[in-house]
Amino acid sequence: MGDFSAVLLSEWVKVKTVKSTWITLLVAFVVTAGLGAVISAVTNSQWNSMSESDRLTFDATSTSFSGVYLGQLAVIVFAVLVVGNEYSSGMIRATLAAVPQRATLLLAKTAVVLLLVLPVALVTSFVTFFLGQALLGDHNVSIGDHGVLRAVVGMALYMTLIALLSLGVGFMLRKPVLSLGLLMPFFFLISPILSAVPKVKNVARYFPDTAGSQMVHVVPSTSVPYGPLAGFFICLAWAAACLLGGYALLKRRDA
Structure with a gap:
């Protein structure tokens, strides 16, 4: 079963038939869109009480x-469970017996996560944007405004x-509890605490x-010395490093 298309x-089939797959992705959509809508509505209602500096730097998109x-x-949670469930249940032994090529297995799981998360993230991003802008009232922006479409797509790429x-990380640590306990x-x-500590x-x-926050900003941030494109490559580097680390350990270890 070494053929990549068969492994893919x-x-x-394994991922899409697990109920938690659709539940976690639905939760991602509901929480992202719902919380964004609430914050947008609250911001609109409190606009008159905002300081002049906050109004000048207001970023409706973010x-x-x-x-x-x-x-x-x-x-x-979804991504961790894609690999962690197999280790927890012991099913990984059968998987590795059927697909001894570790790189093929990792690439197949990566492709499945990409094929599932990216479309959901794109739908989530556009729905969240339009809902939020509708609730911002007169303080909203249009999808055609400078940098807005880039930020909307950027949010989907960040989630992916x-x-x-x-x-x-799931491949490196194997156990869902351990992986989630780190992430x-x-x-x-x-990350939030260290971001507030001067020396680090x-x-x-x-x-x-x-x-990722730079990827969804239209108004440039003064606290970070790079822009959206660099933010994308930084996130990409983190993802690539974790996948390469997962592959290195997967190749060296048994189930």
């Missing part, structure tokens, strides 16, 4: 995407790259979530 089909950093939680990063604190505790915040600027 097998992985596709405001509608405020829910992505919680919504990515579901994407992380976070999924690939999480898949790589969740990193994105929700470690220059390093934290290059963490994937910080780089």
Whole structure:
């Protein structure tokens, strides 16, 4: 079963028949769009109480995407479970017996995650944007405005790259609890805390979530020394490094 198309089909069937696949991706959509809508509505209602400097630097596009950093939680869970469920159940032994080529297996799982997450992320991004802009009232922007379409696509790419990063971590650590125990604190505790510590915040600027925030901004940020394109390549580098690390350990270890 070493033929890549056969392995890809097998992985596709395994992933799409698991109920948690659709639940986690649906949660990612609902949380991202829902929280973005709430924050957009609240921002619109409190516009008159905002300071002049906040109004001048207001980014309507990134405001509608405020829910992505919680919504990515579901994407992380989905990607970790794609590989972690097989290790937890022992099914990985049968998988590796059928597909002894480790690179083929990893590429097939990567392709399946990409084929599932990217379309969902694109739908989520566009729905979240249009819903958020509708709730921002007179303070909204149009999809045709400078940099807006790039930011909308950027949000989808960010969610997809976070999924690939999480898949790589799943291959490295194998156990879902261990993988989530690393990824969740990193994105929700470690990265935000380090970003606020003067002596290490220059390093934290290059963490994937910080780089991802640049991908969804239209108004340039003064706290980060790079723009959206560099943010994309930083996230891409993180995802590639985790996948390569996963492959290196997968190649050396047994099931």
